[in-house]
Each structure stands twice: as structure tokens, then as C-alpha cells.
Amino acid sequence: MKTILITHFALLLFIIPGNSWAQLVTVSGYVNNGTNGQAMKNVSIFETNSGIGTITNKYGFYKLTLEKGMLNLSITDNGFTPYSQKLEIVSDTTLRVNLQPKLDIKTKQKKQHELHAEVKADKKSNKRGFKLF
Secondary structure, eight states, X not given: OHHHHHHHHHHHHHHHHHHHSOOEEEEXXXXXXXXXXXXXXXXXXXXXXXXXXXXXXXXXXXEEEEESEEEEEEEEOTTBOXXXXXXXXXXXXXXXXXXXXXXXXXXXXXXXXXXXXXXXXXXXXXXXXXXXX
């Protein structure tokens, strides 16, 4: 009887902790430019709850190994509108994201006030002049 009790106790020591260990899942995918569809390299992917992050490779691919549950995924790159998503992950997941370029006020103003120049040679004096339009 004593042997059975010790055996059961030993089994419980191995089974109970096993159920409480975190179960890991993989979140992977691609990040593309929303304007032209090209893969974006060195884009930051960060899970804010755990503090785990990575960057995309030259193909725009990323892969994170995280615990199951609620995640807050943040994807950012300079010059693009940040992407943030809250997800509940229960199994391996693939997430494709198209980042949209961010236009600031200065960029919009420059585009509106751009000047175009054309160079023409003056046949009589062999001088060059500019014509603005």
C-alpha cells in the first residue's frame, strides 16, 4: 500500500506541473508595402505584453514564438503608418500585413508646390535658358 501511495504521489509531481507549463505558438507572416506590394525588410514586429520582438528579413518574413492567449502585436517602420492589432492566439497563426505610407503635412506641401524645369538651348546665342511651368 505504501508503494502505491508513493508511486501515485510521484506521478502527481510530474503531471501537475506539466499542465501549468506555458504552451507556445508561432505567429509568422509577411509585411508588404501597401502601395506597391513589395516586401519590406527590417520592419519592427513587437508583442507589447511579453516584450518579445523581431524584424522582417529581405523577403518581408517574420516569425515570433509566443505563449498562447491575448497578444497585442505592433508593426512599425519609418515613413509608414503603424499597425497594431489585439489578437487571441490559440494555435500557430499566419498574419500578412500591408503597411500604408505616412504622408506628413510637409510632404503634401512639397508635392503641391513642386516646380518643373525644362532646359532649352537658344540657337542664336548658344545660351541655355530655363522655362518654368
